[in-house]
Amino acid sequence: MSAQLPANLSAETVREISDARDEPEWLLEARLAALEALDELELPDVIQTPGRRWTNLEALDFETLVDPLNQSDETSREAPEDVVVLPFTEALDEYSDLIEEHFGSVVDLETNYLTALSAALFTTGTFVYVPEEVNAEDVKIRAEMNSRSLFSHTLVVTEKSSSVTILEAIESGDKSDEERYFSNLVEIAAGENSYVQYGSLQNLDEETYTYSLKRGDADTYATINWIEGNLGSRLTRSDVETELNGEASETKIVGAFFGHDDQHIDVNARVWHQAENTTADLVTRGVLDDAARSVYEGVQDVGRDAWSTNSYQRENTLMLSDESEADASPKLIINNHDTEASHAATVGQVDKEDLFYMVSRSIPEQQARNMLVEGFFVPVLEEIEVDEFRDDLEELIAARLH
Amino acid sequence: MSSDQDHLKETDTEARFEFKKEQKAAFAAEKGLNEETIRVISEDKDEPEWMLERRLRALKQFQKMPMPTDWPGQPDLSEVDVDEIVPYIRPDVEVRGGVDDWRDLPDDIKDTFDKLGIPEAEKNALSGVGAQYESEVVYQNMQERWEEKGVVFMNMDQAVQEHEDIVKEYFMTKCVPPSDNKFAALHGAIWSGGSFVYVPEDTTVDMPVQAYFRMNSEGMGQFEHTLIVAEKGSEVHYIEGCSAPKYSAFNLHSGGVEVFVGEDAHVQYSTVQNWSKNTYNLNTKRAIVEKGGRMEWISGSMGSKATMLYPASILKGRGASDNHITIAFAGEGQNIDTGAKVYHNAPETKSTIESKSISKDGGRTNYRGLVHIANGAKNSSTSVECDALMFDNESTSDTMPYMEINESTVDVAHEATVGKIGDEDVFYLQSRGLDDDDAKQMIVSGFIEPITEELPIEYAVELNRLVELEMEGSLG
Numbered sequence: 001m002s003a004q005l006p007a008n009l010s011a012e013t014v015r016e017i018s019d020a021r022d023e024p025e026w027l028l029e030a031r032l033a034a035l036e037a038l039d040e041l042e043l044p045d046v047i048q049t050p051g052r053r054w055t056n057l058e059a060l061d062f063e064t065l066v067d068p069l070n071q072s073d074e075t076s077r078e079a080p081e082d083v084v085v086l087p088f089t090e091a092l093d094e095y096s097d098l099i100e101e102h103f104g105s106v107v108d109l110e111t112n113y114l115t116a117l118s119a120a121l122f123t124t125g126t127f128v129y130v131p132e133e134v135n136a137e138d139v140k141i142r143a144e145m146n147s148r149s150l151f152s153h154t155l156v157v158t159e160k161s162s163s164v165t166i167l168e169a170i171e172s173g174d175k176s177d178e179e180r181y182f183s184n185l186v187e188i189a190a191g192e193n194s195y196v197q198y199g200s201l202q203n204l205d206e207e208t209y210t211y212s213l214k215r216g217d218a219d220t221y222a223t224i225n226w227i228e229g230n231l232g233s234r235l236t237r238s239d240v241e242t243e244l245n246g247e248a249s250e251t252k253i254v255g256a257f258f259g260h261d262d263q264h265i266d267v268n269a270r271v272w273h274q275a276e277n278t279t280a281d282l283v284t285r286g287v288l289d290d291a292a293r294s295v296y297e298g299v300q301d302v303g304r305d306a307w308s309t310n311s312y313q314r315e316n317t318l319m320l321s322d323e324s325e326a327d328a329s330p331k332l333i334i335n336n337h338d339t340e341a342s343h344a345a346t347v348g349q350v351d352k353e354d355l356f357y358m359v360s361r362s363i364p365e366q367q368a369r370n371m372l373v374e375g376f377f378v379p380v381l382e383e384i385e386v387d388e389f390r391d392d393l394e395e396l397i398a399a400r401l402h
Numbered sequence: 403m404s405s406d407q408d409h410l411k412e413t414d415t416e417a418r419f420e421f422k423k424e425q426k427a428a429f430a431a432e433k434g435l436n437e438e439t440i441r442v443i444s445e446d447k448d449e450p451e452w453m454l455e456r457r458l459r460a461l462k463q464f465q466k467m468p469m470p471t472d473w474p475g476q477p478d479l480s481e482v483d484v485d486e487i488v489p490y491i492r493p494d495v496e497v498r499g500g501v502d503d504w505r506d507l508p509d510d511i512k513d514t515f516d517k518l519g520i521p522e523a524e525k526n527a528l529s530g531v532g533a534q535y536e537s538e539v540v541y542q543n544m545q546e547r548w549e550e551k552g553v554v555f556m557n558m559d560q561a562v563q564e565h566e567d568i569v570k571e572y573f574m575t576k577c578v579p580p581s582d583n584k585f586a587a588l589h590g591a592i593w594s595g596g597s598f599v600y601v602p603e604d605t606t607v608d609m610p611v612q613a614y615f616r617m618n619s620e621g622m623g624q625f626e627h628t629l630i631v632a633e634k635g636s637e638v639h640y641i642e643g644c645s646a647p648k649y650s651a652f653n654l655h656s657g658g659v660e661v662f663v664g665e666d667a668h669v670q671y672s673t674v675q676n677w678s679k680n681t682y683n684l685n686t687k688r689a690i691v692e693k694g695g696r697m698e699w700i701s702g703s704m705g706s707k708a709t710m711l712y713p714a715s716i717l718k719g720r721g722a723s724d725n726h727i728t729i730a731f732a733g734e735g736q737n738i739d740t741g742a743k744v745y746h747n748a749p750e751t752k753s754t755i756e757s758k759s760i761s762k763d764g765g766r767t768n769y770r771g772l773v774h775i776a777n778g779a780k781n782s783s784t785s786v787e788c789d790a791l792m793f794d795n796e797s798t799s800d801t802m803p804y805m806e807i808n809e810s811t812v813d814v815a816h817e818a819t820v821g822k823i824g825d826e827d828v829f830y831l832q833s834r835g836l837d838d839d840d841a842k843q844m845i846v847s848g849f850i851e852p853i854t855e856e857l858p859i860e861y862a863v864e865l866n867r868l869v870e871l872e873m874e875g876s877l878g
Contacts, residue, residue, distance in 0.1 A: 337792030
């Protein structure tokens with residue numbers, strides 16, 4: 001096993017969490033199975049090249065970070081009437097069968113050590129259910145983390161021809177100087193011809209380590225669009241993935257990150273084309289200041305049966321300081337020749353000519369630079385459908401620049 | 403082309419490259435690899451003590467290191483059992499170190515190189531030629547005018563004797579140490595043959611020098627070592643070609659190439675590899691480039707069952723630059739895993755990588771590349787472009803670039819595309835009277851043109867012909 005199992009972690013702990021929440025037997029069993037799997041599981045894969053390990057998860061001290069029985073959060077949920085948005089535990093009363101059907105079906109809970117740990121210990125999260133032909137806008141979930149560790153599990157199920165736009169925001173509540181660990185698993189099961197935009201805004205304090213895996217399964221004609229914003233945390237490891245399992249299904253994975261000080265941001269976007277006529281567009285834009293470091297891996301995997309695939313990927317990183325570092329690996333895995341695929345990645349600075357032009361128009365240099373950085377994020381901001389999310393993200397970017 | 407070159411137009415690969423000669427040897431080592439084998443090889447070559455010691459150290463490295471098995475999508479190397487290969491075969495020729503007249507070679511060896519068109523190319527387009535048969539160089543010649551200017555082009559074994567100081571300083575020390583990877587270690591233990599090129603200051607060798615490597619025996623391994631030292635302000639273009647007949651057992655080729663590009667020097671290294679499809683081609687090639695120097699790697703990989711090759715440039719001095727152009731063609735049963743590695747370790751360094759791959763009939767091409775820009779390599783720039791063409795649905799094409807940027811004042815761009823041959827393009831050409839095969843061949847020739855135009859005309863023609871051979875009759 002790759003990480004030490006914290007001493008305060010046993011089947012007893014898991015039972016205690018499950019009992020306190022009066023969970024159905026099937027969920028307790030799923031948690032116990034995940035716990036048992038921990039022994040065999042490794043930490044998430046990290047890219048390693050000669051002399052350089054891109055993210056060092058082994059250095060995390062789970063023994064201290066994980067405090068399963070003292071999890072605490074404050075979460076508000078806003079939603080239009082015809083869509084079900086409930087705290088995960090509450091939802092079990094009424095939707096136990098539906099949740100049982102989908103829980104762990106999109107994210108394999110035993111993907112790695114951290115997913116299994118999350119499944120065994122989660123105490124918060126949300127269940128979103130959109131019935132057939134319901135169009136729901138602006139589902140807003142805002143969570144505050146108030147404990148040393150917090151494990152969250154969110155499940156979104158959309159029925160045929162429904163649509164929903166969601167914002168999930170997480171930040172730190174009470175001030176604390178201790179190191180913390182936040183873990184977030186999100187599963188989306190998008191039914192036939194349904195549409196989901198799932199926006200996520202992570203702005204935890206910089207003593208917190210964050211692991212998040214978000215994964216969607218798109219049925220025929222379904223669309224899953226992800227917007228992933230990462231500004232907080234000392235170390236972020238975020239994986240956003242879509243499986244295009246239905247014919248003519250589509251996905252966009254749009255990401256924005258802005259690191260400063262000694263933040264480490266490891267973002268990954270992956271798509272699997274498994275059916276005919278599927279389309280994917282991966283767009284990530286990141287800015288690095290001070291001694292911040294970013295790691296990006298993008299994977300476009302086109303399966304043998306994915307005839308007539310379109311798949312695009314772009315990643316752009318802007319470096320504002322000499323001490324910042326950026327690693328990127330955009331990958332194409334193509335097993336079907338009837339594919340149009342491309343990817344591009346760039347790393348650079350604020351364009352000197354652009355800057356010169358603005359200064360010549362009498363805009364002070366610092367302000368001009370800030371405007372160009374804000375402008376750099378526009379392709380991401382434009383994709384956001386929940387207005388509040390766009391405003392928040394813009395505000396956080398502006399705050400970091402000034 | 404003269405009429406005695408007609409056989410070069412032969413479109414049957416067996417007649418053209420995969421013909422077999424009787425296996426004859428003056429000396430052949432036992433199968434397998436141990437300290438004793440290495441002592442025997444070293445003794446047969448009458449090597450100085452330090453070289454034997456380096457070999458033995460490399461052997462220890464090799465035994466210690468694990469096989470690379472965990473690279474995503476890498477070729478399957480489970481068949482490569484080093485104990486099953488014959489590591490050293492000295493061909494039955496009278497003069498050790500290579501004759502300088504083709505007529506002095508035994509008929510079967512001379513006939514081999516005639517068929518491959520080497521003597522003809524020498525007359526027309528080359529400054530010098532080396533030809534290796536099995537483990538040893540059998541022919542080595544360079545035009546006198548270069549010799550007068552102090553240019554050295556000789557086989558590596560001879561260089562160990564005649565230029566001991568230079569070889570001792572550069573041989574697998576600073577550029578490719580045996581500890582670099584398992585096959586570099588293997589190479590360091592049992593290397594044999596290859597070329598040594600030395601170009602003095604401010605000397606421009608205006609026609610390329612070429613080395614041709616031929617394996618004839620079944621189940622053998624070829625481990626030639628090439629060392630190029632280009633002094634300040636010099637310029638040289640080195641070309642290597644490779645081929646072998648096809649056997650049922652596997653052959654192993656594990657070459658080592660070290661290039662030292664001096665200040666403002668310019669080295670171009672071109673490879674047209676056409677190993678038979680039972681050959682594992684696992685090479686380590688690397689250049690260290692000083693201030694203002696320029697390194698160009700041009701590789702065409704057509705043959706072999708599996709290739710793992712990532713020529714590397716370490717841009718060590720300010721303003722050093724690198725240019726990689728690679729083309730890979732994988733047909734049935736082939737896994738061609740190639741790419742490029744560039745380390746930008748100084749300010750104002752530049753690199754451009756252009757990779758083209760074609761896969762068909764279940765073949766697999768991978769691009770695997772690493773660009774590292776070190777902290778302090780200010781105002782460096784790199785541009786990577788990968789294009790893949792796939793012919794059918796059994797084939798696979800992967801692109802796996804890695805970029806590590808530790809400096810902000812840089813310009814980094816990576817781009818890749820994958821696609822099939824455009825139906826519209828084929829239709830257009832057909833409407834102009836070409837048949838389906840010719841149309842597709844023409845599109846492929848156009849696709850690889852950026853590579854062929856970098857080669858001297860003889861090699862461009864050769865590369866095009868190889869592609870035609872690969873395409874022949876396989877298009878539906």
